[in-house]
Amino acid sequence: MSKTSPILITALFIFSAVFVSAGCNPRKTPAHTITPTLPTRTPASTRTPAPTITLLPSETPLPPPTIEPTHTPFPTPEVDFSSAKFYTAGFLPDWRFFIAIQAEGEMKGDYTALVDKTVTYKCEILAAYPKRLYCSGPLRRMNDWVNYAIYQTGASQPVFQSKVFIPPIDSLNRYLR
Numbered sequence: 001m002s003k004t005s006p007i008l009i010t011a012l013f014i015f016s017a018v019f020v021s022a023g024c025n026p027r028k029t030p031a032h033t034i035t036p037t038l039p040t041r042t043p044a045s046t047r048t049p050a051p052t053i054t055l056l057p058s059e060t061p062l063p064p065p066t067i068e069p070t071h072t073p074f075p076t077p078e079v080d081f082s083s084a085k086f087y088t089a090g091f092l093p094d095w096r097f098f099i100a101i102q103a104e105g106e107m108k109g110d111y112t113a114l115v116d117k118t119v120t121y122k123c124e125i126l127a128a129y130p131k132r133l134y135c136s137g138p139l140r141r142m143n144d145w146v147n148y149a150i151y152q153t154g155a156s157q158p159v160f161q162s163k164v165f166i167p168p169i170d171s172l173n174r175y176l177r
Contacts, residue, residue, distance in 0.1 A: 079103050081150075081159045087132055089164045091139070098136035099148060099164055106130040110153040115140050123150065143168040 080103065087102040099113065099121070113121035113135035121137030133150065140146050145165050149158035 079105060079107055079109065079159075084160050086162055086164065089166075092136060095139045096136055097139045097166065098134055101133045101135075101150065101160055102131055103133070104131070107133050111135070111150055111159070112153060113137070113148050113150045114158075115148045116146055121148070140166070142166050 081101075084101050084103040087100040089097065089099045092098055099115075107125040107130060111123040111133060113123055115121055115137065119137055119140055121135040123133050123135040125133060135148075135150065143166065145163050147161070147163045149161035151158050
């Protein structure tokens with residue numbers, strides 16, 4: 001074995017100690033300087049306008065009902081039909097039919113009848129029967145009930161309305177003989 005000098009061993013020991021201590025100590029790196037940024041003012045928030053209420057059109061109030069009667073554009077009937085009643089009906093030649101209405105007082109004025117809302121009958125007052133109104137026109141149908149309404153000429157409201165039964169053809173044969 002060779003003898004190593006104690007100086008060499010001591011130097012080696014110091015060198016190793018410095019080397020080990022240098023590796024264990026953290027290196028001092030130059031510190032990065034961070035420049036602080038000063039806070040800037042943020043702009044004040046703008047307010048969003050609140051939704052506005054859009055009013056709906058208001059209803060126009062109706063005037064209060066009046067107690068006074070209003071005038072109607074219909075002519076007043078010349079005859080009181082409130083107590084009038086069906087008098088008779090029957091067949092006429094050429095497939096025609098008639099309806100007679102009788103009132104308590106004498107008939108006055110001009111009238112027409114509407115049968116089944118489609119057929120117009122001409123109405124007349126016969127001199128021999130002044131309390132009766134005779135309306136005649138084309139035969140609408142037989143063996144069935146037929147609605148009719150009587151109107152004063154120029155009016156749109158009936159003064160009298162009812163229905164009449166038109167008998168079957170067998171009854172017609174008696175009238176035609």
